[in-house]
Amino acid sequence: MTLVDSHCHVAEPEFDADREAVLARAAAAGVGTLVCVGATGPAEANAPTVALAGRTTPVEIVATVGIHPHHASTADDAAFEVLRRLARTPGVVAIGETGLDFHYNFSPPAAQRTAFARSVALARERALPLVVHVREAHADAAAILTSEGARDVVIHCFTGDRTDAHRYLDLGFHISVSGIVTFKNADSLRDAVRSIPLERLLVETDAPYLAPIPHRGKRNEPAWVRDVAEAVARVRNEPFETVETATAANTRRLFRLT
Ligand SMILES: [Zn+2]
Ligand SMILES: [Zn+2]
Numbered sequence: 001m002t003l004v005d006s007h008c009h010v011a012e013p014e015f016d017a018d019r020e021a022v023l024a025r026a027a028a029a030g031v032g033t034l035v036c037v038g039a040t041g042p043a044e045a046n047a048p049t050v051a052l053a054g055r056t057t058p059v060e061i062v063a064t065v066g067i068h069p070h071h072a073s074t075a076d077d078a079a080f081e082v083l084r085r086l087a088r089t090p091g092v093v094a095i096g097e098t099g100l101d102f103h104y105n106f107s108p109p110a111a112q113r114t115a116f117a118r119s120v121a122l123a124r125e126r127a128l129p130l131v132v133h134v135r136e137a138h139a140d141a142a143a144i145l146t147s148e149g150a151r152d153v154v155i156h157c158f159t160g161d162r163t164d165a166h167r168y169l170d171l172g173f174h175i176s177v178s179g180i181v182t183f184k185n186a187d188s189l190r191d192a193v194r195s196i197p198l199e200r201l202l203v204e205t206d207a208p209y210l211a212p213i214p215h216r217g218k219r220n221e222p223a224w225v226r227d228v229a230e231a232v233a234r235v236r237n238e239p240f241e242t243v244e245t246a247t248a249a250n251t252r253r254l255f256r257l258t
Contacts, residue, residue, distance in 0.1 A: 002032030003244055004251040005225040006176050007097075007131065007156045007204035010036050010061075011048035014208040014219055022221050027058035029223035032248070034059055035204075035255060037131060037156075039066035039097045042074040043082035053091025059222075062257060064094040064131050067115055072107035075115035080122065087126050093255040095123040096131025097156060100144075103135040113144065120148035129254055131156055138164045146171065154254060157206050161188040162195050169200060174254055176202035179212025179220065182231045190235045198238075202254070203228045203247045 005026070015022055026034065036053065038046030046065040053063035065086040067075045086092060098119035100112050107115075123130040129152035134141040138160055145153060153173040158165065159180055168175060175196050180186055193201075205212075205228065207220035212227040233243040251257070 002248060003030050003203075003225055003229060004033045004035070004248040005031055005205050005207075005222040006035050006154065006202040006247070006251045007037050007178075008034055008207040008222050009040055009049075009209075010034060010207065010222065011038070011052050012040060012208055015221075022223075024058050026222040029226050031059060031222050031225055033251070033257065034061050034222050035064065035093070035131075035251065036061050037064045037066075037097055038086075039064070039068040039071075041071055043067055043079035043086075046083070046086050050086050050089050050092060053089060060257075062091050062093045062255060063089075064096045065092055066096040066098045066119060066131065068097055069099050069101040069112045069116065069133060070104065070106040072112040072115035075111070075118065080118060083122060084126075087122070087128065093257065094129040094131050095119055095126070097133040098130070099133035100137035100141050101133060101135040102137040102140075113140070116141070116144050117148050120145060120150045124149060124151075129153065129256070133157065135159070138167060142167050142171065145173075152254060154202055156204060157210070158192070159189055160192060162192045165192040165196055169196065174200045174202055174250060176204045177228065177232055178204050178206045179210045179216075179224065179228050179231075181228065181235060182213040183216070193232060193235050198242070198246045199250060201232070201243075201247055202251050203232060203243070
């Protein structure tokens, strides 16, 4: 079993100059699969991510399509038609990232709630898993996921505490941990990571953002999901291979990768 980066944005322009080298470094680091997440602008901005879906060398790439909470104010009927169409492309395995970000509020909260609820409904309609981004909105996000009947959910780049984690775990959801777990001031996150059942745990880079220590401040890349998994293994006091195998199997099961 090889490592899986359950959430990265390798279609972004940050990788245009050296994408092939980035993918080769991921493969060399033992990363076998990347879940490449769209949702970096209006609905049409998912197209470059979808174009990468279905690659198998040097790493397997699958894609998700969505509208990020930052861009929720663009999520009109036409945008959802674009998502619906893109979601039918082979290699597109999930809807997202969607959710609520009340830290930045780049889109008004009301628009975020509406776009999030519609995205959950789209995932349900297409029977696809859902990639969810939540910042400073855990209670609201859990309420919408519950009322919209969400299933097969991953809360990506989880930054909450043990109580927040268990709110999602009690609903049957998965939790993905990013390089933030390596940051000095992340003690409450590390406490939460210790309490997540192994079979619900995923790891991710969220590249090009959030490079883990010892790469902090640089452009992040999928090869460094190894640093994230190593940190998670240390925090949980488990062998690296245990975390590597379990997080890869969990990601494959959640996104129904064969
Ligand atoms: Zn996010
Ligand atoms: Zn992301």
